[in-house]
Structures are given as C-alpha cells and as structure tokens.
Amino acid sequence: MQSYGLRLRRKRWQLRAFRKRRELTPVVDRTDQIRPGDILAFTTLRNEHVRLPYFLKYYREMGVQHFIVVDNGSDDGGREYLAEQSDVSIWTTEASYKGARFGVDWLNWLQRRHAHNHWSLVVDVDEFFVYPFCDTRPIRALTDWLDSTGIRSFAAMLLDMYPKGPFDQQPYRAGQDPLEIASWFDSGNYTISKNDWMGNLWIQGGPRARTFFADNPKGAPALNKIPLVKWNRDYVYESSTHALLPRGLNRVYDETGGEKASGILLHAKFLDTFRKKSEEEMTRKQHYANSHEYKAYSQGLSNSPDLWCKWSEKFINWRQLEILGLMSKGNWA
Amino acid sequence: MTVGIVMLVHEALDRAEQVARHWAGHGCPVVIHVDKRVKRGPYAGFVRALADLDNVIFSSRHRCEWGTWSLVQASQSASTLMLASFPQVRHVYLASGSCLPLRPVPELIRYLDERPMTNFIESVTTQDVPWTVGGLDSERFTLRFPFSWKRHRWLFDRYVKLQRRLGVKRKIPDGIVPHMGSQWWCLTRQTLSAILEDPDRPIYDRYFSRVWIPDESYYQTLVRLYSNNIESRSLTLSKFDFQGKPHIFYDDHLQLLRRSDCFVARKIWPRAERLYRSFLTEGGQIMTGAEPNPGKIDRIFAKAVERRTRGRPGLYMQSRFPHEGWENGKTCAPYSVFEGFAELFDGFEGWLARVGGARVHGHLFAPDKAHFAGNQSVYAGALSDSAKLRDYNPKAFLTNLIWNTRGEQQCFQFGPRDRQDISWFMATDPNAQISVVTGAWAVPLYRSNRNFSDIRKEAAQLQKIESAHLDILRSGWSKARIRIWSMADFVEAPMEPLQALVDDLGIRQKPRLTEAPKLVDLSGFGQFLQNLRNQGMHPHLMGDFPVNNDPVRETDPPRPRPYVVR
Helix, strand or coil: CHHHHHHHHHHHHHHHHHHHHHHCEEEECCHHHCCCCCCEEEEEECCCHHHHHHHHHHHHHHCCCEEEEEEECCCCCHHHHHHCCCCEEEEEECCCCCCCCCCHHHHHHHHHHHCCCCEEEECCCCEEEECCCCCCCCHHHHHHHHHHCCCCEECEEEEECECCCCHHHCCCCCCCCHHHCCCEECCCCEEEEECCCCCCEEEEEHHHHHHCCCCCHHHCCCCCCCCEEECCCCCEEEECCCEEECHHHHCCCECCCCCCCEEEEEECCCCCHHHHHHHHHHHHCCCHHHHHHHHHHHHHHHHCCCCCCCCCEECCCHHHHHHCCCCECCCCC | CEEEEEEEECCCHHHHHHHHHHHHHCCCCEEEEECCCCCHHHHHHHHHHCCCCCCEEECCCCCCCCCCCHHHHHHHHHHHHHHHHCCCEEEEEEEECCCEECCCHHHHHHHHHCCCCCEECCCEEHHHCCCCCCCCCHHHHCCCCCCCCCCCHHHHHHHHHHHHHHCCCCCCCCCCCCEECCCCCEEEHHHHHHHHHCCCHHHHHHHHCCCCCHHHCHHHHHHHHHCCCEECCCCEEECECCCCCECCECHHHHHHHHHHCCCEEECECCCCHHHHHHHHCCCCCCCCCCCCCCHHHHHHHHHHHHHHHCCCCCCCECCECCCCCCCCCCCCCCEEEEECHHHHEECHHHHHHHHHCCEEEEECCCCCECCCHHHCCEEHHHEECEHHHHHHCHHHHHHHHHHHCCCCCEEEEECCCCCCCCHHHHHCCCCEEEEEEECCCHHHHHHCCCCHHHHHHHHHHHHHHHHHHHHHHHCCCCCCEEEEEEHHHHHHCCHHHHHHHHHHCCCCCCCCCCCCCEECCCCCHHHHHHHHHHCCCCCCCCCCCCCCCCHHHHHCCCCCCCCECC
16 A cells, blocks of 8 residues: 555656656757766756856766756856856756755656666765765766666765854855865764655754754754666656655665665855855745755854864765765675 | 686677787687677677687677576587687686786796696585575575576576475486586696586586576586596685675775785776776786785675675664664663762762773763763764754764764763653663662752752652663663662662772773762761651662661761761
C-alpha cells in the first residue's frame, strides 16, 4: 500500500515537472553536444554572476562535461555570461521559484529530458562537491566505481562553511576560491533521524542550527543530500536534493554497522554577498518555509554576525573530513 | 624459452592494445580472445591496430558471461592456439585486458626460466576458501546452475533452494578433487597441454560446464591430476572486496604498486594514465629481482573491506546509521557518569579533574543548559550548550561529545534533577561507567533555606525519578559498568570506592589517592530525613541514617567536622 502511494507521488511529481516545462525558455541549448556517458551538472540560480567563474572552473576540473542551468530571472549579467560558455545549456524563467517547488520541478523536467543513463550531479553555485580521493581521481573514477559495484546514488552531506569574523569583512572577487574566505566548519554537532516513509536520513545541525535555530531546533535546515545519481527518466527528486523517488535511491547509508562511501558538499554560502542576498529574499519570499531561514539569518546577522568559535575546524582536504567522520571512503580504496 | 600471454579482453580495447604491444615488443607471443559481445566495428579496429605485430594473434570468439563456462572455453581455445602456434613458449600466462605488468618483462622471463617446471596457480580445496560469494562453496560442484546469476538472480536462487530441498547431488567425475582459486594462472606447456589433450577431457568439460564459476575451479582442479610441481599462488596481484568485485587501481596507487614487486596487477582503471605510462615505458622500470610482496596492498584493501562491513565504532553519520543493536559500539570510547558525588563533596569536579587526568564536566543534561567543563558555551566539535538543541536529540548529543573528544576520557555529573531521556542509552552502553550514590540529591535540599513543604514535595519527586533511573540501571538489558551505593553506606567508608573510581578512569599510572575531596557537613542530616518521614514521605534511597547521630562519627568519634576523607 505504502509503495503504491509513493508510486503515485512519483507520477505526480513527473506530471508536475511536465506542466512546469512550459515556464522554461531556452537561451542556449547545446544539449546535442552531450555524448553517451558524459557526466552532467544541473543547477538553478538567480543573480550569482560573481560566483560563476569559479563554480564552472571547479566542476570542469573535476570532470563534469556539460552544465544544464535554469536561470530564474537574473539581471546581473550572469545569464549572458553562461550563454557564452561552450559547455553550458541554459534555460530562463521569470516564474515563481516557490511555485516550482524551489526549482525542483524545473530540474526534474530537464533531467528527465537530458540525464537519462548519465551520472547527474545537482548542485547550487555555492556548493562544492568533495568525494574520497577527489584530489587524485576525477569524478569519472568515482562514477565508474559506483557503476561497477551497482550503486545508483551517492550521498554528500551539506557542510556549512563560514569565515572567521563577520561575513562582510573579506570581499569575494569573481574567480576566487570562496573557501579561501569561508574556510571554517563545525565538525561534530550534527543530529540524524531516519525518515521511515521516504527511507532517507534527516540530518540537521552545524553553525546555522547552533546560532540561528538554538530555540527552534526542529526548524533548522536539512543537511542531508543525494546530489549524484545515475539518472533514469523514471526518477524524480522529492524535495530539493534531500530525497528521491523511488525511495530505494535514498538508501545511501548502511544499517548494520558498516560505512558506505559518501562525500561532502562544501556550502560556501556565507560570504559578503550573503547580506544582500538575504535582504532580497526577505522581500521576494521565494524560499523554503516562507523565507523562515532568511528571517532567522537577518535577525542573527544584526545581532551576532560571526559563526566562528574556538572549536571551529579549518578545512584542509577530504582526508580531514574522513577522519572527522563527516564522510567515508567505504570500501573504495 | 619464453612466456606466452593469453589475454581475455572485453572492454577498454585501447588499453588492451597498449599492453599486448608491450608484451609482444619484449618477445612474448600474445593470443587474444575478444568477447563476442564486442561489436564488429571496434573488434575490426582492434585487430587492425595490432596487425603490424606477427606474434600477436586472435583466437575464435565466445560470448562471455561472468561466472559461466564460456570464460573457460575462451581460455581453452586461446591456450590451444598458443601452444600450437608458438613452439618456443614454455609457460603460458593467463591475463585479462585490464591487467598491467608491473615489472620488466625480461625479469618475468628470467623468474620463470629459473623455475621451468613450476605451475603458478592458486589451488585450494573448498573447505579452505573464505572468499566465496553467495554462500556457495562445495555446492558449486554438486548443484546445477542453468540460470544466470547476474541476469536471473531470482531463478538462480530459487533453483538452488529447490535442489537443496530435494537433496539433488551431481556426481563428481572419478579421480578429481574439486579445488578453487584465482582464475589468473601461469602454467607450463607440459601441464597445460596435458589438461587440454586429456582423452577424458569431454567428461571433465561436460561436468565443469555446469559448475558455478568454473573459471575459478576448472584449471585449479585439473592441474592437480598432472603436476606435482604447483606453487599455489597467483603471479597476478588481484584483490577482491566483500562482494567479490575486484578492487581497482588508480594513479595514486603508483608507489604502492611499485613497491609490491608483483609481476602483474589487475584490475587497472582504464583511464589511469599515469599507471600505464609509468609501467609500460622502459625508463620507469627497474630490475629488482625481488619476490612478489603484496603485503602492504593486502592491508590497505583489508582495511577498506573492514570499513565497509564493520565501520568505525560509535560513529553516526550520513552513510553509517546502524539499527539499534548493530552499532558495534554505541559510543566510540569509555566515559564515566557520576551521580550524587557532586552533591556529597564540595568541589568534586575540580578534585576529579586533578587526580583523574580526565575531562570533567558538570551536569551535561541539566534543564537550563549543558554544563561543559570550564563553563564553556560551545565545546569540542562546536557542540552547543543550548538545552533545546541538546534535548532535541540527547543521544546524538552524547555520541557526538564522545566522538569529538576521542583520546580523552570524559566524565560528567548526572542526577534526578537532569533530563532523564538519556538514561536507557547510557545504561545499555558498555562504554559507560556509571557510579551512583543513591539519595544524595537530598543533600542540597537539606542545605537549602526553603519552606519545608516545598522541600518535601521536591524530595518526593526526585526520589521517584531516581528510583525509575535505578530500575533502568538494574534491568536485565543494562550493559554499562554500574556501581551503586546507598548514601549511608558510602559516607561510612568513602575512600575505598573513590579509589576504585579513579582507578577506573584508565590513566596509566594509577595514583594512590593523596588528596581527598571535602565531604559536606552532614550533621543533622539524619534528623532532616526523619522530618521528611514525619511529613508522610518515605525517603528510602539514602539507606539507614540514624536519626540523631550521623554514622561517620560513630565509627570515628574524634574526627572534627567538616569531615575530610583520608
């Protein structure tokens, strides 16, 4: 019965994505360049021009072969910049981000169209994917290994990165590695519970829970993500990249004591660009739970804008994250 | 005399070509079997690319599927062709397209020349094999396997079950004893030709064609019929993970592979450019003359398998979230919980930190906030002292704290005034050392300046909470190391239990206690308890305190108050 309900739900999201396709207008469609086996990146964005050069560079060097972007009404020149890139296909829309379930419907549609049988990475422009051996092996090594062991989805928890001192102390320049500024993180204050319905884990914690949600822990943002999936046209993301359907894809963790391989999404959100962004989002009210997060942030920002504490860890590399127990090599060696 | 390479290829043809060229260039004839599933176009290209070498030839093609007889057929026809076409070959080496020679080819030839009659093939009886997948070891040889394990797993499993139930057993041909081992071997012409030209071969072939994974047992079994000179090990370094899939080597394994002194390694990632470049060019190779020594690689892969199957004890994370009971360690290290001590001794925490060498926190589960050592608002791992965050998931709070402070023992205070949700978790955690002085919660009440009716009410409540907590500690499920004293017993002779507690903290040199904590003034405490009784409450957790005299004075009358424990 339950699985039938989930099946209906999946069909519903597919139908919804199909309807929402009409909101998307292609700016440049280079998807005919995609060859079988290419690794694709999908992203939705709005006014992120300054972050784009480094974002593209990071994932190109990792081995992503094509970027598929939904631009939600940018007016800072980012859309034009992306249109010039030879490995980017871009769609634009003025429709409501919230109405498209925070962009999920748009990307579900584009993934259904273009990602079938490809490894597909869904990331925001402020998220930087880290996986075991990422300093010596390209992402293709990971996906080949996942293919050979029959694994279809790969978890990468969101790890909030922050600078030492107020966010706007060090201005971010285009092309710069944002982790040079936001290089600190919380290493061990995450809480996990299991969602029996969807089969995914619900992870909360980190600096945002510690500072903005200390009075309302339940409202703290979810950090569990499954961004890398060997896509099939029948799959859908349920809500953001936190969960997928069919729910077998959410079983990215071991329940008998072992560790499956997993990665991290370094979340370099807290730069000097953040204040402007949160002011904008407060008026647009287009974000999750009525911009509840941004509300908490803007209050938090005016009171204590520094997330750093003496127990913060400075990011070094993936091995550090592995030792701290935030990610795992699993049986990949 | 030389060695001939039989190569089974099904993917990454460009790499196979590179390796075949390498072998052939050093005078080793190569016979290649290409899986029939490779399409005609790529196959023709592959053959053309190697057309300039006259010591590389191609055998007739079979459609190969993992775990089936077709793989043996492929090696049979390629080996037959090898023996017929290249009379100078003395050893035949079976390799795959993703194998990579790690040492100079002349060194392999010399190594085999020094052992002209030796067959290198891993061959062990089924009883001694730990690596079988799917629980089938001896049954591989006695059941039938008409269905593909990869494509029709359901039918495969059902058919195995059915045969088990019916008790069906195939007859193993006379004279052979099933052996198994790595499918990558190196056999002498004598032995290999004896296997291939045996008049009974049709019988054996017929039998093995219905054995499961015959490529791991056909040669391994038959070689025992024809040769006594068997080195039961493979010259090919090939490691398997817990699901029976081969581990793959990447560029960052370069040094590891170099130092292994193995002749050939598999499986190499086809895009490991640096590995192919380093091992297939002359300059990168040094003659060492050493025996193969894969020990270090073995350890690394064994560790990887252990991480996948056992994981790190006490760790809860995105890809390790064990069911209750499957944690393999609910927390990652021992910790100590003290109940009633801070109430009974002034400055207990400071004293414990001085003598015990451990980190001593206050009441971590207090209702107002988590009282971390040094009254810090954030602690290791950026753990917040907020009561709401802690109570949102107390188990995660505790496991996080213990994980974040690996290498340093944690101690904290607990009592009936604290949030109790964590009780069951601690009681069932073998890493917890819980020491309780029951009834000590009454001491702060006794010393407080409050109306007696309030005190009585609170005393009743606290006693109820502590009773429930003690029931948990004493239940059959508790696995913690638990010590419980009633307060009356404890204050009578506190030194001995204190010494035991400090010894338990796990510091190396166990100090004799020289400094003792200061016991609070308990004169009149007996009367206080009597007053509670007079008000209709029954304080029983403290043990038997005499009403007028306190017990310590009775045993040791000249000691002045307040009592200092010696």
